[in-house]
Amino acid sequence: MSDQPSTATPPTGVEPDLAHHGDAEATAGLIDLAVNVRRARPPAWLADPIAATLTDLARYPDPAPARAAVAARHRRHPNEVLLTAGAAEGFVLIAQALRGVRRPVVVHPQFTEPEAALRAAGHPVERVLLDAADGFRLDPSRVPADADLVMIGNPTNPTSVLHPAQTVAALARPGRVLVVDEAFADTTIASGHPGEPESLAERRDLPGLLVVRSLTKTWGLAGLRIGYLLGAAELLSRLAAVQPLWAVSTPALAAASACASAVAVRAERAIAADLAADRDHLVARLTDLPGVRVVGRPASAFVLLHLPGATAIRAALRERGWAVRRGDTFPGLGPDWLRVAVRDRNTTDAFIDVLREIMEA
Template identity: 65%
Template sequence: MHTEAGDRAGSGGPDLRHHPDLRHHGDAEVRDDGSALVDLAVNVRADTPPAWLREHVAASLGSLAAYPDGRAARAAVAARHGLPVERVLLTAGAAEAFVLLARALKVRRPVVVHPQFTEPEAALRDAGHTVDRVLLRDADGFRLDPAAVPEDADLVVVGNPTNPTSVLHPAASLTELARPGRTLVVDEAFMDAVPGEREALAGRTDVPGLVVLRSLTKTWGLAGLRIGYVLAAPETVTELERAQPLWPVSTPALAAAEACVTPRALAEAAHAAHRIAADRDRLVAGLAEFAGAGVRVAGPAEGPFVLVRLPDAAAVRHRLRALGYAVRRGDTFPGLGEEWLRLAVRDRATTDGFLRALGRAVTEAA
């Protein structure tokens, strides 16, 4: 039986019980009615995967009669981060890693720092754990205060940059959370969209209990292929691997993993990160034009998406849908409410079209 735990406000405030739909994700916004919508709801880079990656994955299909062999891909990921292969575990997307952590690790008091991707908490609850929440505050810019995390928490999960707030926490703040006997899980699914991957912990071996999760589905447009990985101490990798089924990552996904960590791919991802930053600046500047209507961007945003607060957000979201644009509702994230929307960063033309639609939606919803 799953037990609902009390929420802890970021500064140690009162119990703030909230029961959002933890299994609602952005893809639901673009498939509910089958209409052709411009997608600002899903945080996957547009116009991906690139042709060279599609061709590389397609070339692997000739090997489908053989069972998957992940050794080459695992070695490639390890080399990309300067780690021994014993510190790498390939997974069917980062989402599988959350399930493995929830099932394999023996923890007494797991804590999830919210607002963030809801799958870690959902996986922990499904595995029978009682989960405490630390809620970061809008008034504090959703910044992490390490002191807000209970000292006896033996599993702490935090995203960086955080979905949906787009906050990039300093690496020093995250490492303050490390303790002997505590597993510190840092979800870096969007870190490769940050220019220079500043504040990244991937590749660090000096932080006790550190587990870093990475996804290759966001930057490379591989959500349908399911590929990610875990970076952790060898003993943790071994525990998680025992909880995996045999051959958990398909041959095409392994081919993609190997390709996405080559020097060519890393250079392309770095270029994309700078382009995303420029496109995000344009989106944020355009949103600032609606400040008089009560539209406000949480920030500073550092990820490939922005979190926006505005009056009548639910009505605006529905009106945007009628105008052909899908955005992500915010009230399914613990710590947020109906006044929040998350917007994926898109190219200049898409952003300009969206901002025109937003102007109509805000006016008509008023």
């Protein structure tokens, strides 16, 4: 196995801005294709329990019912669930609690917050950069054998690649903490598979596994901040020890309980199926444009595309009223990459028309 992961920066030679996120680009007045949050209003079975908590905010939050609901969904014991103020807090807790790790490795391109949290806690982070020429597929042998903390997304933001569960599981071993960011796992679907293909959320046999989940994407709850970690009780207790008291609000706990229900799971599967059809339409329209390359087989709520001159095109799109996500802030990418959120077909068609006009001009 390789002992020296690639630490190369993007082709510009400029260190990526890990603190940049899509919400900085989705400014008021623009049609938002930069943020991967679903825009539909929460259904009544979700909105009503959240609203009901607003008359009972004098009491401190009690996470026990929500923790039990999430545990039941993933066939786990409640002490194998840690509720967090969004998935992002989970990365901070990991970085703060695991200060004893010697060789943390982050597999890129992926969501930048895991590395940012590690660096903020003083960890010397190493990067394994997956190759666009290989469809950004994971090769476990690229990760150093002595890495004692490994972080990877599945499906991965921004590539939209869904790694096989057995490939990701091959990274687990005694003495290592394996963090799998599954913030978009509920957006994935596979023919003949009733649940979330390639998820490790129910795996209790893998040593050191921590699965990070988010409830803000599919249900449009980014402003509420709710997510959770799944893993061994002993490992989660270390993270809980550095978590602020009452970190998750009462409304967010109500959302967690509702989103763990059988009604929610059925709705997620239906949304994932509709999303897959809309994504196929977006990919087909993009590949019709000369010079646009969609890498790999997108599996989530966004598509990564390579487009020479993307920086200027992104600026022109903004002038025409459209926001897309720049790619050069992700390690392993550069200025010729853009991430586009999957929306309904009418929005996609309007976007493609504008993009085509800009490229032709």
